[in-house]
Amino acid sequence: MRSVTIRNVADLAGVSVATASRVLSGHPSTSEVARSAVNNAATALGFRPNAQARSLRKTSTQTIGLVLPDVRNPFFADLAHAVEQRARDFKYLTLFGNANEDAEQQDRYFDIMLTQRVDGLIAAPQGNLADLQAVLDSGVPTVFVDRVISDTTVPSVTPDNVTGVQEAVRHLTNLGHRRIGYIAGPQSTSTGRERLAAFQSALADTNADDDADLIFFGDFQAASGAAGAHHLLELPHPPTALLAADSLMSIGAIGVCNERGLAIGSDLAFVAYDDIEAFSLINPALTVIAHDVNAMGRLAVDLLTQVIAGETPESVILPSRLIVRGSTPSLPGGRTP
Amino acid sequence: MRSVTIRNVADLAGVSVATASRVLSGHPSTSEVARSAVNNAATALGFRPNAQARSLRKTSTQTIGLVLPDVRNPFFADLAHAVEQRARDFKYLTLFGNANEDAEQQDRYFDIMLTQRVDGLIAAPQGNLADLQAVLDSGVPTVFVDRVISDTTVPSVTPDNVTGVQEAVRHLTNLGHRRIGYIAGPQSTSTGRERLAAFQSALADTNADDDADLIFFGDFQAASGAAGAHHLLELPHPPTALLAADSLMSIGAIGVCNERGLAIGSDLAFVAYDDIEAFSLINPALTVIAHDVNAMGRLAVDLLTQVIAGETPESVILPSRLIVRGSTPSLPGGRTP
DNA sequence: GACACCCATGTAATCGTTTCCATGGAATCG
DNA sequence: CGATTCCATGGAAACGATTACATGGGTGTC
Structure with missing residues (x-):
């Protein structure tokens, strides 16, 4: 079950791997005849470029990491969804890690994200500066969401908790x-x-x-x-x-x-x-x-793209407000003193 | 911000990259002196192996893909959590894709998973055989969870829907x-x-x-x-x-x-x-x-590891049952005929 | 017609790691 | 003691893509 490589495509199309690569990645310097030959060969063979090989050569992986405390918390599920949808707009794949509200699992995920060479990282962090040191040292573009760690310069999107x-x-x-x-x-x-x-x-x-x-x-x-x-x-x-x-x-x-x-x-x-x-x-x-969870997720991705682009965006604090419903009636009955 | 490679580690430790690699991946044929030299150098430099390069050379990526219809559905959030926790037991990283109950987004995720060369795939699929054809053709070990596609031999873990x-x-x-x-x-x-x-x-x-x-x-x-x-x-x-x-x-x-x-x-x-x-x-x-969502997630991973090992496990159907609570009282009032 | 330029193409280097193979020294065995 | 085995090691070839560089043919300009 050896998978089909660009070499197979090039051979079938009767061109060099360089030309095949250029056609497949949309490089302008390609002839009409080469384009159709390569494209036909690629579809005929069901060619699917190897993401590992590609990211090894290029600097970027087109992947961002998202480390959240707990998907089972509906707030974070919504946040994950919002981040993922927004990341798609930028052609990023979201690598998702669930820390289980546990600093150790969180750190293991950070480690994995760095090992996977994500282009950027969005996290709702836990613990203190020491836990994050590896991430900060690595220099990977990072944005905090919902939660922050004090004494860092990492941009963040947080709710107004007051x-x-x-x-x-x-x-x-x-x-x-x-x-x-x-x-x-x-x-x-x-x-x-x-x-x-x-x-x-x-x-x-x-x-x-x-x-x-x-x-x-x-x-x-x-x-x-x-x-x-x-x-x-x-x-x-x-x-x-x-x-x-x-x-x-x-x-x-x-x-x-x-x-x-x-x-x-x-x-x-x-x-x-x-x-x-x-x-x-x-x-x-x-x-x-x-x-507004959706805004929080979207903004986190937007800020991250700015950090990746080398800018240093301002942190954002999103408003929060009280929505009064039936569980706090105007005349508390029962055991009120 | 060029990251530190195994070559830097080898140089600092005064050994060849081959030896450094052997030490770092726990190969038995290494001397005590080489081991400590390499390990010291690695921690001193903060070496973190490049997962892309590693998976390029090895056949495996130690990654499984999980494609679910919607994280915001608490059932699937629980399922995602269960799968992820079980996958960790096998040292697999879970790559998570959210199809948004949309066949097109689902297929895009399948495509990404194959491009990322996941070692296995767990999916709650939508649509028909045609949508899945690329996945099945690729030969990547696959297990269906919760939902299935008819006319395939893919093992599955499903609830008893009857x-x-x-x-x-x-x-x-x-x-x-x-x-x-x-x-x-x-x-x-x-x-x-x-x-x-x-x-x-x-x-x-x-x-x-x-x-x-x-x-x-x-x-x-x-x-x-x-x-x-x-x-x-x-x-x-x-x-x-x-x-x-x-x-x-x-x-x-x-x-x-x-x-x-x-x-x-x-x-x-x-x-x-x-x-x-x-x-x-x-x-x-x-x-x-x-x-039992947890059992479903665990079993899906267990089945997947069997498929990856070349076995052909039996599909599992998990029991479902009615839990009677207050919303169906014995004497329906109001508008009952 | 000569020169400069452009564009499509091929060759080969490169990314960072693992692993095959060869080597030489130490250990073991008859 | 010589032969064999074993083991730690280094050199170099892979893995599969992208891309710098070289090349040669076609086009345009004077």
Whole structure:
């Protein structure tokens, strides 16, 4: 099953490999007769150029790497889709790596991406500068998306992690909530840190309680959202509203509320992060902090092409906003103090 | 920014490239002194072998291709995750392509995969034999997952598309439903065809209506589920129960029910396909036809490794079953005849 | 008609790695 | 001790494409 090479094509067409290569890659200096001979031979043999050989000779692989924490998180699935579609516009193939919210798996993927000599890299990174050192040292054009690593000059496309949380806290306190439970993301991520800081600072501007107890640290996965809901709802003074820092933890937390027979919207107010389609189906629909995933993915690719072209684009911060739905009704019933 | 090659490593270590290569790829015939010299030089220079050059020389790329219809479908996101994790066990890198439920994009990805000389290919294919011809001709080891193309000998891992649907129809008719609306998948997919056939044949065993009107043809995307719900609910004789052939169409359909103020579980019974986490959060939780996504992904990789090894493994059909939850209560209220 | 120019083509070098083959020294065996 | 085997090593040939350089024929200009 030896595959057919450009040499076979050239032989069948009766020309040299150089001419065959020129025809196949659209070089202008080719005659009509050579063109048709080579093209016919290529289709007759089912020739398919070997990408390895090509990228070995050229400097570029026409491939970008995308390292995300978890495809099963609908936010990242949407982001992956957006990046991939945009990359296609630039004729880039997207090499996708799923870090499983794990710094070690992430680093292994970075390693693979570099080994594969991707032309550029888009990542929602985890951990600190040390984990990224290999990537930064390699000099491969890189753009961060959603999350960033501090103390680097890597351009990024991130959501505004402050405004949405601020609006959510104000919204809840305006409704009369004074005990708001917060299920935080891991502090090894910029989104985890920034959203928590925004929550705490927004809280300080209100007369709501700021007990340390009301903050639970999760890891952006569903199970930790469930653990957080358990912990918070079993406090001596349980919260009357919950806010979770991503969609998977929201899913986990809501599952626990259902199990405990707590009706969201009446027994407990709930605000989720990310505007997942399924969240609008839950009855009552969830109030969410939303941002534009598609724009984020597109912009990340656009920035990356600029970096590859040698430019140094400005980082972009995309707005986020609160979408109020039924899970935070104006008159909280049940166990509100 | 020229990257460091094995020649630089060899020079620094004071050995030939051949020896350096042998040390770095763990060939037994190497001396202790050469090993340490080369390893030191490699780490000192931050050497990272060029995957293109390596795969050019070797026959294998240690890469498998995965072509799926849509990552944004949680079922396929889970499947992608399962495949990727299992592939890692075999030291394979997964090259991921998202066909967007579009035969043309799918074929472009197949083309890319072949150009990249993947060692094997896992696909949930769409369309007919002609679309796949290039892949089959190339002789690249292939396994189908979830969906198949008829008249091929490609091994596959598929769900049992009959039992779950049968159980769902029986369950609904036992509850007294006689008008069951079905939102079908595209007939260009095996899952779309088999599930529809199972629905029709199960219906024939009951005294429920089998009007052609009650079947709407969608495309496995959310928007078509919404269109299907609109169509079915506006029939002169609307159905009292809905069954949708995948999760995205279910999401679209449920959104429409909510908009129209139809309470699922009381005004309308609903059965969804695929046991998505979010479906158990909807209140009442959805009755679903479930199957084991993780097993499907793992088995697909296992089968592929067998094909790569030259064996011809048997295809596997994984069981599916009905999980009854609140969306199909025993006493349908409202508009039941 | 001579000269310059352009264009299609072929030869061969090149990309970075693996691996076949030859070599020479050490070890083993009768 | 001589012959054989073994092993670490280096030189060089592959893998399959692109492309710099050389070449020769055709065209245009004066």
